[in-house]
Amino acid sequence: QQQVKQSPQSLIVQKGGIPIINCAYENTAFDYFPWYQQFPGKGPALLIAIRPDVSEKKEGRFTISFNKSAKQFSLHIMDSQPGDSATYFCAANGGGSNYKLTFGKGTLLTVNP
Amino acid sequence: GAGVSQSPSNKVTEKGKDVELRCDPISGHTALYWYRQSLGQGLEFLIYFQGNSAPDKSGLPSDRFSAERTGGSVSTLTIQRTQQEDSAVYLCASSSSWGSGDQETQYFGPGTRLLVL
Numbered sequence: 001q002q003q004v005k006q007s008p009q010s011l012i013v014q015k016g017g018i019p020i021i022n023c024a025y026e027n028t029a030f031d032y033f034p035w036y037q038q039f040p041g042k043g044p045a046l047l048i049a050i051r052p053d054v055s056e057k058k059e060g061r062f063t064i065s066f067n068k069s070a071k072q073f074s075l076h077i078m079d080s081q082p083g084d085s086a087t088y089f090c091a092a093n094g095g096g097s098n099y100k101l102t103f104g105k106g107t108l109l110t111v112n113p
Numbered sequence: 114g115a116g117v118s119q120s121p122s123n124k125v126t127e128k129g130k131d132v133e134l135r136c137d138p139i140s141g142h143t144a145l146y147w148y149r150q151s152l153g154q155g156l157e158f159l160i161y162f163q164g165n166s167a168p169d170k171s172g173l174p175s176d177r178f179s180a181e182r183t184g185g186s187v188s189t190l191t192i193q194r195t196q197q198e199d200s201a202v203y204l205c206a207s208s209s210s211w212g213s214g215d216q217e218t219q220y221f222g223p224g225t226r227l228l229v230l
Contacts, residue, residue: 004155006155032217034217042223043117043204043206043221043222043223044204045221046218046219046220049217049218089156091156093217099144099161099208099219100158100161100169100172101146101148101156101219103156103157104155105153105155106154106155
């Protein structure tokens with residue numbers, strides 16, 4: 001059972017474009033939704049995170065949009081740069097005392113110069 | 114300060130052999146997680162340690178997998194009688210204690226790339 005579904009699997013945009021990566025979840029107990037960025041040969045690094053009590057969060061060029069009723073959230077990268085080329089993972093956890101994350105399968109983003 | 118470190122960075126082993134993977138969390142972090150990342154897949158939760166509490170082992174795929182955390186710091190993931198399907202990147206993450214305000218942020222190490230021939 002895949003609790004967090006991520007799309008697309010891969011995405012190619014031109015520099016300056018706005019890639020959008022979407023995730024949908026099933027478990028209504030989830031209450032923390034981070035996005036991680038992973039470069040080849042490196043571990044994932046937290047990019048931005050949101051809780052369901054807000055519909056949008058911005059940090060620099062990265063924005064999360066959250067739709068609680070639809071159980072969906074998305075990552076938007078404004079003015080994308082070649083250095084943003086990486087794999088992006090959405091994730092969710094259920095709070096309480098165990099913060100283990102359930103991850104989507106990842107999106108390989110390529111930003112062409 | 115130093116981040117999460119893992120060793121070895123790469124491990125090649127023969128089917129049937131046992132392997133040990135090590136994780137050194139960020140100093141002072143009480144929570145430690147192991148995940149597995151297979152090609153084309155997301156990260157799969159394996160096990161979670163929090164302070165002196167009993168670990169959450171619900172993600173371990175079989176009884177060939179075990180992990181321990183000594184002294185509340187370093188952790189070792191052991192895979193016995195390795196199989197080819199165990200080939201993956203094994204990632205360790207740590208986070209700070211409950212109530213710190215940042216307990217949900219998991220900081221990942223670079224991973225150990227395991228190849229079972």
